[in-house]
Amino acid sequence: MAKEFIARGADLELKKIRKEFPGFTAIEELDLHVPAGEFFALLGPSGCGKTTTLRLVAGLETPTSGNIFIGGEDVTETKPHERPVNTVFQSYALFPHMNVLENVAFGLRQRKIDEPLVKAKEALNLVQLAHLADRKPQQLSGGQQQRVALARALVNRPSLLLLDEPLGALDLKLRREMQIELKAIQIEVGLTFLHVTHDQEEAMDMADTVAVMNKGRIEQMGAPEALYDRPKTVFVSKFLGQSNLLVGEVESSSANSISIEVAGNKISVPKARAEKHKGKIAIGFRPEKATFTSKKPTASSSTNIIGPGEIIDIRFTGVSNQYLIQVPGLGNLTVFAQNVGKSPVTELGEKVWISWSVEHSFGLADLPNTGKAV
Amino acid sequence: MAFAAFSSSKPKGFSKPTKSGKVAIALLAPGLAYLGVFFLTPLIALIMVSLQAPDPDGFIGDYVAAFEFNNYFVVVSDYFPQMMRSFGYALAATVLALVISYPLAYFIGVKARPYPLLQKLMLTLVIAPFFISFLLRTLAWKQIFSNESWIVTTLQQLGLLESDQYVVGTPFMVIFGLTYNFIPFMTLPLYTSLERLDTRYLEAGSDLYASPSKVFRKVTIPLSMPGIISGTLLTFIPIAGDYINASGDFLGSSSTAMIGNVIESNYLISNDYPAASALSVLLMGAILILVAGYVKKSGTEDLL
Amino acid sequence: MKFSLGKYAFPLYAILAFIYLLIPIGYTFVFSFNDSLKTNLIWRGFTFDKWTNVCDREGVCEAFGNSVLIGVISTIAATALGTMIAIALVRYRFKFRRSTNLLLFLPMATPEVVLGAGLASQFFSLGVEKGIGTIILGHIVFCLSFVVVTVKARVSSLDPVLEEAGKDLYANPRQVFWKITFPLLLPGIAAAALLSFALSFDDFIITNFNAGADMTFPRYVFTAAARGVPAEANVIGSAVFIAAILLVLVTQINGERKRRLLLKKH
Numbered sequence: 001m002a003k004e005f006i007a008r009g010a011d012l013e014l015k016k017i018r019k020e021f022p023g024f025t026a027i028e029e030l031d032l033h034v035p036a037g038e039f040f041a042l043l044g045p046s047g048c049g050k051t052t053t054l055r056l057v058a059g060l061e062t063p064t065s066g067n068i069f070i071g072g073e074d075v076t077e078t079k080p081h082e083r084p085v086n087t088v089f090q091s092y093a094l095f096p097h098m099n100v101l102e103n104v105a106f107g108l109r110q111r112k113i114d115e116p117l118v119k120a121k122e123a124l125n126l127v128q129l130a131h132l133a134d135r136k137p138q139q140l141s142g143g144q145q146q147r148v149a150l151a152r153a154l155v156n157r158p159s160l161l162l163l164d165e166p167l168g169a170l171d172l173k174l175r176r177e178m179q180i181e182l183k184a185i186q187i188e189v190g191l192t193f194l195h196v197t198h199d200q201e202e203a204m205d206m207a208d209t210v211a212v213m214n215k216g217r218i219e220q221m222g223a224p225e226a227l228y229d230r231p232k233t234v235f236v237s238k239f240l241g242q243s244n245l246l247v248g249e250v251e252s253s254s255a256n257s258i259s260i261e262v263a264g265n266k267i268s269v270p271k272a273r274a275e276k277h278k279g280k281i282a283i284g285f286r287p288e289k290a291t292f293t294s295k296k297p298t299a300s301s302s303t304n305i306i307g308p309g310e311i312i313d314i315r316f317t318g319v320s321n322q323y324l325i326q327v328p329g330l331g332n333l334t335v336f337a338q339n340v341g342k343s344p345v346t347e348l349g350e351k352v353w354i355s356w357s358v359e360h361s362f363g364l365a366d367l368p369n370t371g372k373a374v
Numbered sequence: 375m376a377f378a379a380f381s382s383s384k385p386k387g388f389s390k391p392t393k394s395g396k397v398a399i400a401l402l403a404p405g406l407a408y409l410g411v412f413f414l415t416p417l418i419a420l421i422m423v424s425l426q427a428p429d430p431d432g433f434i435g436d437y438v439a440a441f442e443f444n445n446y447f448v449v450v451s452d453y454f455p456q457m458m459r460s461f462g463y464a465l466a467a468t469v470l471a472l473v474i475s476y477p478l479a480y481f482i483g484v485k486a487r488p489y490p491l492l493q494k495l496m497l498t499l500v501i502a503p504f505f506i507s508f509l510l511r512t513l514a515w516k517q518i519f520s521n522e523s524w525i526v527t528t529l530q531q532l533g534l535l536e537s538d539q540y541v542v543g544t545p546f547m548v549i550f551g552l553t554y555n556f557i558p559f560m561t562l563p564l565y566t567s568l569e570r571l572d573t574r575y576l577e578a579g580s581d582l583y584a585s586p587s588k589v590f591r592k593v594t595i596p597l598s599m600p601g602i603i604s605g606t607l608l609t610f611i612p613i614a615g616d617y618i619n620a621s622g623d624f625l626g627s628s629s630t631a632m633i634g635n636v637i638e639s640n641y642l643i644s645n646d647y648p649a650a651s652a653l654s655v656l657l658m659g660a661i662l663i664l665v666a667g668y669v670k671k672s673g674t675e676d677l678l
Numbered sequence: 679m680k681f682s683l684g685k686y687a688f689p690l691y692a693i694l695a696f697i698y699l700l701i702p703i704g705y706t707f708v709f710s711f712n713d714s715l716k717t718n719l720i721w722r723g724f725t726f727d728k729w730t731n732v733c734d735r736e737g738v739c740e741a742f743g744n745s746v747l748i749g750v751i752s753t754i755a756a757t758a759l760g761t762m763i764a765i766a767l768v769r770y771r772f773k774f775r776r777s778t779n780l781l782l783f784l785p786m787a788t789p790e791v792v793l794g795a796g797l798a799s800q801f802f803s804l805g806v807e808k809g810i811g812t813i814i815l816g817h818i819v820f821c822l823s824f825v826v827v828t829v830k831a832r833v834s835s836l837d838p839v840l841e842e843a844g845k846d847l848y849a850n851p852r853q854v855f856w857k858i859t860f861p862l863l864l865p866g867i868a869a870a871a872l873l874s875f876a877l878s879f880d881d882f883i884i885t886n887f888n889a890g891a892d893m894t895f896p897r898y899v900f901t902a903a904a905r906g907v908p909a910e911a912n913v914i915g916s917a918v919f920i921a922a923i924l925l926v927l928v929t930q931i932n933g934e935r936k937r938r939l940l941l942k943k944h
Contacts, residue, residue, distance in 0.1 A: 615789020
């Protein structure tokens with residue numbers, strides 16, 4: 001059955017796209033390439049321009065300048081109904097006056113494809129909803145509506161499937177379930193998926209490549225692991241997970257690493273993991289990569305140490321404990337400790353030293369709160 | 375259902391107008407052009423006719439174009455009582471309609487909320503008078519209050535009416551009829567705003583030590599003000615121009631004539647077109663002042 | 679013990695108010711069965727004759743037919759024009775918006791005598807002979823605004839994403855309109871058409887100013903009022919009332935049934 005849907009997706013390319021609305025610029029300048037068959041996520045906060053990008057690809061908006069190519073063909077001027085693209089809308093946008101089957105068959109009917117109802121039924125089978133074909137969309141639960149919307153788009157075998165926060169309206173548990181299902185379907189049908197979301201966990205879980213968008217431009221793009229391991233800007237380091245950032249002048253530089261001094265502590269980062277090697281830079285580390293001890297650990301060139309600080313807050317989140325540690329002259333730093341039943345120090349007010357591997361540090365291209373580095 | 379115009383709730387705010395251009399003009403042009411030709415120009419025609427003078431060489435009912443502003447002074451001095459009467463009757467009937475409608479609208483819109491089907495059925499009953507001919511329902515009241523009816527004879531026996539006094543033909547009867555005929559125009563907008571009233575505000579009010587009557591005055595009334603205003607407009611305007619209720623064949627007599635009756639008789643019976651037109655222009659002017667006051671307060675977007 | 683005023687006072691008041699609203703309707707209905715002669719003032723006994731032989735009374739059915747004809751044509755024209763305007767008002771941005779809103783509101787605010795006299799003056803100065811045609815032209819004016827109000831509410835509640843979904847699913851603009859927009863607006867358009875027909879059918883004043891020799895049902899009643907309205911007029915009035923109220927009730931009960939069905943499914 002699913003073989004019916006195996007069709008090669010096409011690649012998508014955006015070249016120097018700019019989109020202005022009266023009063024503001026939604027997209028400043030965007031270059032993007034999504035390889036065929038890839039699950040690509042555009043991740044960013046609301047208002048970052050990700051939905052506009054999606055609408056431009058769908059043809060629901062026209063770019064102010066720049067070009068859009070699908071499968072190598074320039075579709076910039078093509079009307080939405082003439083593009084080989086289908087969308088799963090955030091609100092699903094199921095037609096309330098048609099039943100589920102007719103909704104799914106709609107695109108096929110418009111293109112005068114043979115046996116639209118048979119093919120629509122197959123698509124409903126793919127999302128395991130064939131038994132609800134006669135229902136009206138309003139009679140379905142949120143998760144079911146979401147699947148109908150997916151079937152309605154997939155049945156057309158588009159070169160490119162656009163997903164506009166498709167899981168945004170679902171509750172957390174259902175959302176995680178649908179993530180798994182959606183990814184499985186994408187692998188099964190082999191289409192190119194362009195997925196827009198503000199949920200970083202969702203993006204990292206499903207996508208082959210994640211592009212983090214902010215203020216109308218792409219800040220960083222790459223595989224989820226790479227993005228998380230080595231964010232390049234303050235925004236990415238904060239939006240994708242949590243980060244502790246330390247700012248200082250580069251004091252010393254060796255063959256492999258550079259160091260800054262903050263509040264009397266020498267903090268190093270490998271050169272290969274730093275965007276800038278001179279001047280004032282920000283070095284970050286992830287809260288779960290750090291540990292803390294009540295005695296100052298012995299210094300080593302492969303470990304960064306900060307301290308002493310004071311534990312001012314402990315939050316229990318189930319899988320981990322989150323400690324907020326106040327370091328004089330530095331502010332508050334966060335450290336996560338896996339909840340394995342024993343903790344090194346758990347008392348509020350304890351004096352502790354934080355340490356983490358130099359290899360886990362990352363140097364950013366910009367500085368917190370001061371915008372782009374000079 | 376037919377009166378969804380008044381009872382529908384506020385738009386959900388989905389669609390912000392975004393597109394513009396030729397399509398909008400193509401959609402608007404036929405309808406607006408129609409209103410231009412068959413609504414605006416007739417009003418202009420009315421102004422022109424109102425300034426006409428009798429044709430010195432013609433028969434009675436023949437007029438020539440002129441700028442006879444004197445027509446206005448003549449009609450005002452001739453028909454001042456009818457004008458005042460129209461205003462008075464319209465005011466009385468509007469106030470009565472408001473007083474009668476408010477508790478009813480409150481009951482349907484607030485108290486009956488747990489029973490949506492009952493709400494809908496009651497709304498149907500409110501607009502039911504619209505489904506029977508305006509003239510027939512007015513005549514029905516005339517028969518019910520006719521001189522031989524048991525109501526009138528009872529009133530006479532009780533001494534509330536002299537033996538030669540009747541109800542039909544009196545200002546009371548005319549105001550009664552006007553109130554009845556236009557009450558749905560008051561109830562529906564009131565219902566619409568009361569239906570949206572968040573009862574938590576009322577609870578908050580009584581939580582903050584306000585007595586029920588104070589909650590009503592300080593919370594309920596202000597929150598339903600949009601309904602009160604549009605209901606008042608929708609009731610007052612048609613009443614001010616009505617001439618069925620006050621006409622001698624229906625509920626009124628010659629002593630209850632309103633401005634509508636004078637316009638009708640001047641235009642259709644005595645063919646004094648300039649006088650009828652001048653009166654129409656004055657009536658329209660008075661209503662435009664009312665509407666302008668409303669627009670100034672609420673803008674044009676809420677008119678429709 | 680505190681007597682709960684609100685508990686009984688409101689329902690009681692509502693019942694009294696509905697009795698008041700329904701009295702003339704009941705009266706008209708009852709007197710449609712009156713075995714009356716020319717006039718229908720005094721109860722003379724029960725009969726079905728007026729219902730079964732309603733057209734025997736000269737002029738009644740002809741006037742009724744004219745009213746239906748005028749109502750249908752005015753409704754079609756006003757509904758088409760008004761729907762277009764309603765869509766433009768909600769969906770498009772244009773410069774002369776304030777004046778458009780005002781121009782659409784004014785006919786609703788204009789007393790019927792004023793519009794009636796104005797139209798009559800215009801037809802007179804253009805030398806147009808008054809008749810069914812001029813009545814229809816007049817009725818479209820006031821029906822139009824009510825159609826705009828009714829349909830506009832429906833357009834505003836229509837999520838434009840549905841139309842975008844249509845475009846996305848290969849429907850061209852025309853197909854989007856006929857397969858998505860129009861069916862979804864249909865309840866609003868139908869309500870507007872019904873309202874429009876009701877307004878046209880019941881209009882007397884504008885009709886009277888622009889009718890010439892042609893009769894409509896309200897004109898028939900008005901003319902007859904001076905010497906007594908025959909029971910046949912009550913028959914027509916009652917029949918129209920029953921048809922309208924049934925239509926509304928069926929729609930409401932149907933809607934409620936659907937709503938309950940949805941609640942159950944969830």
